[in-house]
Amino acid sequence: MAGIGFELKKAFQKKGLIAKLKAYGYSGIVCTGPTILGIMMLLGIRIIGEKAGASHQDLRLLNVMVTYTLIASLLINNLFAMITTRYTADMIYMNKLSKIMPSFIGSINLELVIGLLLYGAFLLKSGISGVNMLLCFLLFGELIIVWTEITYLTAIKNYRGILVAFFTSVAATFIVAVILMTMLEKEMFVSGLLIAVCCGYAIMSVWYYVLLTDFFPKGEGSSVSFLEWFDKYPTLALSGIFTEFGLFGHIIIMWFSTSHKIVQGLFYETPVYDISALVAFLSILITTINFVTSIEVEFYPTYKNFISLLNDGGSLVDIKLAKVMMQNTLIRELTYTFIKQVFATMIFIIMGTMLLPTLPLGFTEDMLGIYRILCCGYAYYAMGNCLMLILLYFSDNKSAMISTGIFCLVSNAASLLCSMMGIKWYGIGFLAGSFLFTIASLLLLRRFLNNALENLLVSQPIRSKEVKGVFSRLLRKTGV
Secondary structure, three states: OHHHHHHHHHHHHOOOHHHHHHHHHHHHHHHHHHHHHHHHHHHHHHHHHHHHOOOHHHHHHHHHHHHHHHHHHHHHHOOOHHHHHHHHHHHHHOOOHHHHHHHHHHHHHHHHHHHHHHHHHHHHHOOOOHHHHHHHHHHHHHHHHHHHHHHHHOOOOOHHHHHHHHHHHHHHHHHHHHHHHHHOOHHHHHHHHHHHHHHHHHHHHHHHHHHHHHHOOOOOOOOOHHHHHHHHOHHHHHHHHHHHHHHHHHHHHHOOOOOOEEEEOOEEEOHHHHHHHHHHHHHHHHHHHHHHHHHHHHHHHHHHHHHHHHHOOOOHHHHHHHHHHHHHHHHHHHHHHHHHHHHHHHHHHHHHHHHHHHOOOOOOHHHHHHHHHHHHHHHHHHHHHHHHHHHHHOOOHHHHHHHHHHHHHHHHHHHHHHHOOOHHHOOHHHHHHHHHHHHHHHHHHHHHHHOHHHHHHHOOOOOOOOOOOHHHHHHHHOOO
């Protein structure tokens, strides 16, 4: 993210409203583009399908197939995301750029193999047609590539290229959908709309890959050497896994609640919860963007100055002054970010209560209650996630793992309990998990900052140690 931070700092230093809006637009697309794309595609193709005469059952099936595929791809991608992020950062720091693209290819291949075994097995037993099964796995593969590309795109400065790729993908999806709806029979509408979604993400994945190859060298060496980083940073890998299972676990659990409905085969939905969660999730996009545009742009230079003084033998007085400046900047930017999230949540709750019942989404009083609870839950998640990411900034991976572990365990366990207690309790489990996530991350970060100098110095080994672990031994035995 430091690569994005440096470039955005230049963009935000430019004067004028247009320049500011341009900087926010770039950061928004980089940070939330795939999320926004997924939501726009779901809503857009649904409207196109309705206009073409697709049945309600067909649209339900399309919705759950895309949703299941999105979540499956995110869960599997996050088995590797934190590690590939750290590996890429280390290679950039050591000026070994030629090792980055091989790790990109290797992580995608491993994710696709795991996806074939897990999600592929689910699709075979899912009860959908063979065509839709293949299209779902094709979409899964494209999403795996896009999520992995996003990890590596944080070092890319070509914001205009990223922006053009995003809008081109959205436009292509809708154009292909309209064309196929005029050509296909009604019984093929679901497959046609799914093809349109695949086309959109295919364009995005290819475009992003071109941007990556223009920035990074072709590469050399093993494509699986990054696996050694699992042995180096096991707690970092667990942090990513816990975060993702905490974020999506409550939705999956609700698919098996008493309010669930069977769409087709193994594809379930709980509309009262799914739709509420989708709309409530939008309330945290402002924090996702603000974390980069505010915290990273403002905080990173002070953090870099502090670390540089430690590494380069700065005087004790200068180090202490740099530490105070870094902490003050961090507290200020976190405070601004959290205040913005509180206001965003309040606006979403107030405006949502007024507007959502008027939209063709089928919102009932029960759904509005769930929506309000989930808005609060996502707000706490956004704040907890910011705090956890700062812990990772300081390489306090153990604390990050503890906070995300609490989030995952409480959110899923409480959601399971609430799913059996009736609709009035839906969302409380995720709210409880997110609240404790924020509290745990805050306390752990405060503990670290109180002794930041000692923690940073003592945590570094005097001598480098040989990495030992399953992947390290495997790579050495195979000579990779």
